[in-house]
Amino acid sequence: MLPGGSERSDALSELVNIGMGQAGDSLARLFDTFIHLSIPRLELIEPAQLPEAIESLVGEPGPIVAVRQAFSSRIRGEALAIYSAAGCDTLADLVKYPEVDSDELLLEISNVLVGACVGALASQFSLDLTFSPPSVLGRTTIAELIDTRALPWNRALMAEVNFRIVERSFCCHLLTFWPDESISVLLHAVDAFLARL
Amino acid sequence: MATPILVVDDSAVSRSIVIRSLPPGWDVAITQASNGQEALSALQRQPHAVVLLDLNMPVMDGYQFLEAIGQSELARPIVIVLSGDIQPGAQTRVKQLGAHAFVKKPVRADTVLRALQECGVL
Numbered sequence: 001m002l003p004g005g006s007e008r009s010d011a012l013s014e015l016v017n018i019g020m021g022q023a024g025d026s027l028a029r030l031f032d033t034f035i036h037l038s039i040p041r042l043e044l045i046e047p048a049q050l051p052e053a054i055e056s057l058v059g060e061p062g063p064i065v066a067v068r069q070a071f072s073s074r075i076r077g078e079a080l081a082i083y084s085a086a087g088c089d090t091l092a093d094l095v096k097y098p099e100v101d102s103d104e105l106l107l108e109i110s111n112v113l114v115g116a117c118v119g120a121l122a123s124q125f126s127l128d129l130t131f132s133p134p135s136v137l138g139r140t141t142i143a144e145l146i147d148t149r150a151l152p153w154n155r156a157l158m159a160e161v162n163f164r165i166v167e168r169s170f171c172c173h174l175l176t177f178w179p180d181e182s183i184s185v186l187l188h189a190v191d192a193f194l195a196r197l
Numbered sequence: 198m199a200t201p202i203l204v205v206d207d208s209a210v211s212r213s214i215v216i217r218s219l220p221p222g223w224d225v226a227i228t229q230a231s232n233g234q235e236a237l238s239a240l241q242r243q244p245h246a247v248v249l250l251d252l253n254m255p256v257m258d259g260y261q262f263l264e265a266i267g268q269s270e271l272a273r274p275i276v277i278v279l280s281g282d283i284q285p286g287a288q289t290r291v292k293q294l295g296a297h298a299f300v301k302k303p304v305r306a307d308t309v310l311r312a313l314q315e316c317g318v319l
Contacts, residue, residue, distance in 0.1 A: 007210065014208040014281075017253065018302050021281030028284035037253055037282050039207070197213060 008190050009042055016040040019120030020161040023113045027163055031094045036164040045158045047151040055142050057160050058082055058173045066145055067110035069134040071118055073127050075182040079118060080175045081110040085139050087170040094168060103136050110134050113174050117161065125189035153179030157186065199226040201243065205236040206251035215249055215279060218309045220319065233257030237265055244272040247318055252280040252287060263294035275316045279304050
């Protein structure tokens with residue numbers, strides 16, 4: 001639950017939902033297949049809780065591949081796209097471009113998902129975001145992925161959505177983190193959005 | 198007589214946006230449901246002329262709701278899907294399941310009006 005009640009969570013979820021729909025549309029067109037979309041989940045989180053929270057959301061005991069991308073303007077944050085290593089292996093078949101390097105493909109997909117999801121929120125709130133180049137954090141586990149000491153925040157709002165291709169065991173969990181002072185900027189924008197309704 | 202409309206969405210904010218997007222001056226009696234299951238119960242209690250249906254919902258989603266009314270003995274309402282999931286496959290699937298129109302979220306008064314006109318409701 002966000003500070004200030006369920007209406008804020010509800011509004012933010014709905015906006016995330018619209019962004020996710022746009023991202024899902026891009027992915028469906030790229031792969032020419034149906035993408036199952038999750039229901040967005042929002043959570044306020046501290047660094048120490050992060051490994052456990054991600055493990056329970058992702059539910060992926062095996063090796064994973066992650067792509068990380070930061071964004072900033074009046075607000076800053078970070079997106080983490082998490083794929084199971086097994087699911088990544090099916091990607092090359094899906095796009096039918098054997099000559100494309102699988103890391104390049106992951107970067108491209110992650111870029112599309114982050115751009116659409118975060119971009120939809122940013123445009124709703126008139127935030128002019130700058131994205132850092134995405135980087136691939138190779139085959140690893142969730143525990144190894146998150147070095148809690150290195151996280152540059154004390155508290156963050158985490159939004160999780162996932163994109164699934166059921167018949168190909170492909171799944172991407174997209175986590176976005178809006179840390180510390182960005183939470184209040186985001187909530188202020190949500191309040192302005194609600195006031196316009 | 199007021200046209201009975203059922204608005205189905207798990208987000209209260211989204212239901213409120215949908216209700217405000219309906220044509221001004223249109224005499225409607227609105228019932229709200231937060232998932233497909235609640236929507237089915239509402240239809241069992243009272244027939245509705247139009248259902249404005251979200252797709253991505255917990256408990257029973259929009260696809261399951263469309264399947265359920267297709268298999269039921271209930272009077273068939275006009276179903277207009279209002280969805281954040283806008284991929285081509287979603288639009289095809291709901292049409293196959295009997296939905297009459299598809300409106301992309303974020304909903305706007307003009308796209309809702311056009312869908313209502315396309316379905317012959319207005």
